[in-house]
Amino acid sequence: MLKSFAGGTLFGEGWGEGTPTVLALHGWRRTHEDFSPMIRAAATLPGGPLRAVGIDLPGFGATPAPPEPWGSEEYARHLLPLFEEEGVLADRIVLVGHSFGGRVALHLAPLVHERVERLVLTGVPLVDRPGRRSRPALSFRAARRLHRLGLVGEERMEALRQRYGSPDYRAAQGVMRGVFVQLVAEQYGDQMSAIRCPVALVWGEADTEVPLETAVRARPLFHSAGLITLPGVGHLIPTEAPRALAEVVLGQDPGGRPA
Numbered sequence: 001m002l003k004s005f006a007g008g009t010l011f012g013e014g015w016g017e018g019t020p021t022v023l024a025l026h027g028w029r030r031t032h033e034d035f036s037p038m039i040r041a042a043a044t045l046p047g048g049p050l051r052a053v054g055i056d057l058p059g060f061g062a063t064p065a066p067p068e069p070w071g072s073e074e075y076a077r078h079l080l081p082l083f084e085e086e087g088v089l090a091d092r093i094v095l096v097g098h099s100f101g102g103r104v105a106l107h108l109a110p111l112v113h114e115r116v117e118r119l120v121l122t123g124v125p126l127v128d129r130p131g132r133r134s135r136p137a138l139s140f141r142a143a144r145r146l147h148r149l150g151l152v153g154e155e156r157m158e159a160l161r162q163r164y165g166s167p168d169y170r171a172a173q174g175v176m177r178g179v180f181v182q183l184v185a186e187q188y189g190d191q192m193s194a195i196r197c198p199v200a201l202v203w204g205e206a207d208t209e210v211p212l213e214t215a216v217r218a219r220p221l222f223h224s225a226g227l228i229t230l231p232g233v234g235h236l237i238p239t240e241a242p243r244a245l246a247e248v249v250l251g252q253d254p255g256g257r258p259a
Contacts, residue, residue: 002062005055005088006081011062015039016051021090022249023082024054025101026238027123028180029171031061034098037242038249045243047250053089055079057101059176069178071186072100076107083112092117094249098238099123099210103183106191119195120248122202122237123210126188126218192221199225200248204233204240228254 004011012032014020016039024035032054042048057075059065066074082088095116097105102124109116172180199222203215212229219225228248233241244254 005053006078006085009063009078010055010058010082012053012055014053016049018051019087019090020051020053021092022050022052022094022096023089024052024096024238025057025098025104026054026060027099027101027236028183029060030098030100031056033061034236034238035096037239038246041243042246042250045246045250045252047252048246050246050249051090053082055082057104059179065175066179067175069175069182071179071182072103073107075104076111079104079108080111083115089115091115094118094120096120096245096249097122097124099125099235100183102126103186103188106188106195109197110191110194113196116197118251119197119199120202120245121199122245123204123207123235124214125210126192126214127221128187189221192218193223196223199223201225201227202237202245202248202254203227203229204235204237205229205231206233207235209235230254 001013002011003014013036015036024032024038026032026034035052035054039050039052042050056063058070058078066078070078093115095105095109095118097103097120099122102121105119105121106124106126109119201215201219203212205212215227215229219227228244230237230241230244233244237245247254
């Protein structure tokens with residue numbers, strides 16, 4: 001059942017009886033519902049069921065978009081009231097972040113370090129992929145300059161955005177397009193080095209959105225991180241491998257391949 005949090009500024013769902021010990025943050029263009037399979041799987045495991053909260057991050061699901069283009073740090077700060085409201089979260093939690101939610105979790109964990117027992121990250125673009133940061137086409141850059149000068153109309157500019165932009169960029173509308181632009185420019189080295197709690201990196205070997213080599217390269221940047229890979233699993237681990245993710249959240253061996 002959908003619930004409101006933080007004075008009605010956030011929406012999501014609570015699972016299980018008692019004070020939640022897990023906070024789950026979803027990926028780009030996803031919602032808290034991605035974690036429902038994980039919750040169901042956990043109920044069948046030793047140590048389960050999970051008591052968890054899944055939040056629709058601003059701009060997705062039932063939560064309104066931010067008032068301006070936020071980066072992941074602003075998203076993290078917007079979640080701080082969850083830790084201040086009595087009964088919303090336990091004193092110590094497991095923080096779970098998938099993809100975009102992991103970007104937010106990287107900023108959130110240091111802000112509430114005394115409350116985070118473990119951090120579970122999956123499919124998060126922790127470091128740049130080699131060759132990923134290519135410059136836009138010359139024709140697009142030229143049109144963008146002319147657009148800023150008022151010499152190219154918005155209709156023509158939008159047609160070029162649709163032609164040259166990534167699928168996520170093209171799908172984003174309004175302020176969320178500005179959020180996406182902010183995110184793709186971010187770096188997380190400082191955040192990773194600031195995290196002192198144990199970190200579990202859970203990756204699908206078949207992830208083409210954020211390949212496994214991303215996690216391999218990022219792992220040494222954490223103070224203490226383990227990497228488990230899941231053969232045959234792609235980017236959407238919360239829905240593709242919910243049992244394995246539930247086992248990690250519960251602190252168990254997910255039966256993947258330690259790396």
